[in-house]
Amino acid sequence: MLSPADGDAPPPPLAEHGAGASVPSLARIGWIGFRTIVIREYGRIVRIWGQTLVPSGVNAVLYFVIFGGLIGRRVGVIGGFSYMQFLAPGMIMMWLINNAYANTVSSFFGAKFGKHIEELLVSPLPNWIIVLGYTCGGVIRGLLVALVVTAVSLLFARLPIEHPIAIVVAALLTSTAFSLAGLINAIFARNFDQVNLVPLFVLTPLTYFGGVFYSVSMLPGWAQKVSLANPILYMVNAFRYGFLGVSDINVPVAFALTAGLTVALFLLSLTLLSRGVGVRD
Amino acid sequence: MLALSTRALTKTYHNGVQALRGVDLDVEQGDFFALLGPNGAGKTTLIGIVTSLVTKSGGAASIFGYDIDAQLERAKSCIGVVPQEINFNQFESPMTIVVNQAGFYGVPRREARQRAERYLRQLQLWEKRSGAARGLSGGMKRRLMIARALMHEPRLLILDEPTAGVDIEIRRSMWEFLREINERGTTIILTTHYLEEAENLCRNIAIIDGGAIIERDRMSNLLRRLNSETFVLNTREHTAQPPLVPGFAMRLIDPHTLEVEISKEQNLNELFAHLSTLGVNVLSMRNKVNRLEEIFMRLVENHDA
Numbered sequence: 001m002l003s004p005a006d007g008d009a010p011p012p013p014l015a016e017h018g019a020g021a022s023v024p025s026l027a028r029i030g031w032i033g034f035r036t037i038v039i040r041e042y043g044r045i046v047r048i049w050g051q052t053l054v055p056s057g058v059n060a061v062l063y064f065v066i067f068g069g070l071i072g073r074r075v076g077v078i079g080g081f082s083y084m085q086f087l088a089p090g091m092i093m094m095w096l097i098n099n100a101y102a103n104t105v106s107s108f109f110g111a112k113f114g115k116h117i118e119e120l121l122v123s124p125l126p127n128w129i130i131v132l133g134y135t136c137g138g139v140i141r142g143l144l145v146a147l148v149v150t151a152v153s154l155l156f157a158r159l160p161i162e163h164p165i166a167i168v169v170a171a172l173l174t175s176t177a178f179s180l181a182g183l184i185n186a187i188f189a190r191n192f193d194q195v196n197l198v199p200l201f202v203l204t205p206l207t208y209f210g211g212v213f214y215s216v217s218m219l220p221g222w223a224q225k226v227s228l229a230n231p232i233l234y235m236v237n238a239f240r241y242g243f244l245g246v247s248d249i250n251v252p253v254a255f256a257l258t259a260g261l262t263v264a265l266f267l268l269s270l271t272l273l274s275r276g277v278g279v280r281d
Numbered sequence: 282m283l284a285l286s287t288r289a290l291t292k293t294y295h296n297g298v299q300a301l302r303g304v305d306l307d308v309e310q311g312d313f314f315a316l317l318g319p320n321g322a323g324k325t326t327l328i329g330i331v332t333s334l335v336t337k338s339g340g341a342a343s344i345f346g347y348d349i350d351a352q353l354e355r356a357k358s359c360i361g362v363v364p365q366e367i368n369f370n371q372f373e374s375p376m377t378i379v380v381n382q383a384g385f386y387g388v389p390r391r392e393a394r395q396r397a398e399r400y401l402r403q404l405q406l407w408e409k410r411s412g413a414a415r416g417l418s419g420g421m422k423r424r425l426m427i428a429r430a431l432m433h434e435p436r437l438l439i440l441d442e443p444t445a446g447v448d449i450e451i452r453r454s455m456w457e458f459l460r461e462i463n464e465r466g467t468t469i470i471l472t473t474h475y476l477e478e479a480e481n482l483c484r485n486i487a488i489i490d491g492g493a494i495i496e497r498d499r500m501s502n503l504l505r506r507l508n509s510e511t512f513v514l515n516t517r518e519h520t521a522q523p524p525l526v527p528g529f530a531m532r533l534i535d536p537h538t539l540e541v542e543i544s545k546e547q548n549l550n551e552l553f554a555h556l557s558t559l560g561v562n563v564l565s566m567r568n569k570v571n572r573l574e575e576i577f578m579r580l581v582e583n584h585d586a
Contacts, residue, residue: 026354029387036384043377115368119429122332123385124358281294281335 026124033125034133041137044107045144052103056095056145060152063091067213068156078215079246084157088150089240090212093174095149097207097232100142100175101199104134104182109195112186117279127273131183131266138179139172146171159243166251167242173258174235178203180265187269187278211236216248231261282310282345284437284468285331290340292326292492300326302492303340308485310345310436313463314470315483315500319581323492324472325365328441332362345436358386361435363426365442371415375406378414379429386433393432400428403458420447424455437468444478456482480504480573488580495584504572509544511569517562526555540569 024032045052064084072083079086111117120130153159161167189195210232216224227233234254241247247254273279285308292301300323308314318324329335331342333353342349347356369378376397383393401407404424409417414425423443430438440459444452452475459482463469473479479486479500486503488496496503516537523531523539529552532540539561543549556563570578 023355023358024387026358029354029358032387032389033385036381036390039384040377040381047372111370114370115366116370118334118364118368119382120385121334122357122360122362123382124354124387125385126354276336280333281329 029124030126030129033123034129034136037120037125037130037133038136038140041103041107041134042140045103045137045141052099052141053144053148056099057148057152060091060095060149061155063087064153064156078218079244081244081246082157085159085244086215086240087213088153088157088159089243090236091153092146092149093170093232093236093239094207094212096142096146096171096175097178097235098199098203099145100138100178101182101185101203103141104138104179105186105189105195105199106182107137108134108183108186109189109192112189112279113192121279128270131180131269131273134183135176135179135266138182139175142175142179143171146175160245161243162245163242165242166255167239169255170235170239170242170258173255173262174239177231177235177258177262177265180262180269183269184265184272187272189278206230206232209233211240211248231257234258283343284308284310284312284345285342285470287327287331287342288340290327290330290342291338292323292330292335293338300492301330301337301340304489304492304494306487306494306497308468308470310468311463311466312468312485313460313483314468315479315486316470316472316489317476317479317486317577318472318489322489324489325441326492327489328362328364328439328470328472332360332439333357358433359436361430361433361438363423363430363438363440363443365445367422367426369414369422369425369429372413374411375401375414375417375425375428376410378425379432382429383432388433396432396434397428400431404428420451423447424451427455427458431462435467437470438462439470441472442474443471444473444475452478476574476577477571480571486573488577490581490584496580500573503576506576509542510572510575511540511542512549513567513569514539514541514556514563515565517564518560520561524556524559524561526552526559529555 064087068084068087072087075083077083108117111120150159185195185198209227210230211227216227216233219227228249234249234257237247237249238251238254238258241251241254285306287304287306290301290304290306291299293299304323304327306327316324316327326335330337331344331349333349344356344359347359349356373381379397379400380390380393383396384390388396397410398407401410404427406417406421406425406428409421414422417425423446427440427443444455447455456478459469459471471479471483483500486496486498486500487494513534516539519536520533520539521536523533528547529541529543534540541552543552553563
């Protein structure tokens with residue numbers, strides 16, 4: 001007999017099951033379920049901190065030393081700020097984007113690969129709660145890494161804060177958007193190669209050409225026009241505006257586009273999950 | 282009340298395989314129900330549809346009256362499922378796995394920890410609660426999946442091959458545990474390849490083959506339908522030829538083992554009396570195969586023919 005167990009205290013009796021068991025309301029299931037996904041995602045980020053939080057800080061130091069310190073001295077002043085000051089908001093945003101994306105793509109694909117996504121799929125949680133839960137996990141990692149990189153950047157440059165609300169809103173919107181983008185990547189991915197393809201061939205080039213390291217005003221006319229098709233340009237500039245009060249592009253337009261992209265990505269991921277793409281037979 | 286009801290349930294996969302061909306199945310609340318079938322018969326697809334892991338092609342299904350199309354969340358809140366394959370995060374601890382699972386069903390964390398202790402103790406996993414689940418043995422992983430499925434105290438527990446690869450001692454302990462859960466009100470649907478398990482535990486049975494239910498009856502009724510049974514006799518004496526016993530067809534398996542098929546109309550006393558007069562002493566006797574297995578094989582063979 002499996003019970004009584006383990007030799008120490010006798011196990012509590014089995015609960016009454018079946019018809020008499022009380023069932024929580026769907027709203028309560030949704031709220032507790034959402035919190036549980038977020039706690040689980042946070043636990044994962046903290047459990048593997050050496051993979052999730054540390055690398056961005058180390059890489060940020062290298063970027064600041066090489067691009068900001070060694071090469072940046074020759075660039076001079078941009079928009080009235082030293083190159084290191086100009087670079088810092090872009091760097092914070094770059095690592096925020098990468099980590100928000102990486103968290104959902106790796107966590108959700110890992111759950112698919114290990115089949116424990118089924119724990120959520122068989123549960124009574126609606127799809128929008130699952131999307132929100134995973135997205136929050138990505139946002140949390142993105143923001144934690146942003147804090148780490150901000151701390152690193154303060155070792156290299158004095159960072160003014162001109163519009164704190166703009167900083168918070170830009171960080172939240174951007175991390176949400178890329179967290180959702182990572183989720184969509186994970187929904188479609190069938191193997192680990194497909195998890196890595198998008199960050200390598202799409203996300204990294206978009207980030208590097210998104211005004212992290214330079215002002216688009218330094219580009220030739222045609223390249224400036226092409227850059228306007230890059231959503232990361234808007235996010236980086238909205239974020240930089242929050243710190244330095246300067247931006248290459250219209251700030252309200254940047255926020256509106258980022259918000260629109262976030263909503264579109266949320267609806268797309270919800271549609272994919274509701275249709276069972278990549279997760280249901 | 283019906284715990285599970287399906288009507289004309291069909292499933293055709295993208296590759297054209299028709300896994301279910303109009304399944305009608307009712308399982309009463311409180312039942313301990315066996316769903317048997319050969320590999321590829323459609324058992325896991327049926328369970329997949331009920332638990333929403335597989336999208337049905339047609340038909341209807343309801344759980345305790347909740348339609349899976351109209352009230353999917355409500356229907357799913359009634360079900361606990363133990364799948365065939367290990368599907369928990371093996372890097373997490375058993376405690377984390379079961380507490381999180383309870384959260385997905387709306388059980389607050391404090392209560393979930395209390396339930397976790399109860400079920401992990403019941404299933405002899407309490408001492409292993411903190412390490413990574415990948416360090417558990419195969420049998421422990423199966424028990425962890427049962428503990429996980431019970432965390433929200435479901436009204437319907439679906440077990441898909443729960444004792445596959447589990448040693449006989451643990452398997453029998455799990456049977457006792459499942460019986461107790463069932464006696465406390467949980468409806469249980471069991472699929473298994475151990476037909477002895479189904480015969481021991483289940484009151485009602487359905488056999489599925491080729492995506493259709495080919496038999497649905499009480500277990501006792503089904504077993505009564507067995508017209509003949511094959512017994513294996515171990516004899517004390519060394520025998521070179523099968524003994525000639527009128528009315529009984531005997532086969533010699535080895536010099537100390539005989540096999541005999543006995544119909545419902547015949548009786549064993551008569552057989553033993555004949556053997557005794559021939560100087561053959563029977564030391565022990567057993568069924569060649571489990572009775573349910575014998576019926577199962579005949580039903581499936583007839584259906585396939």
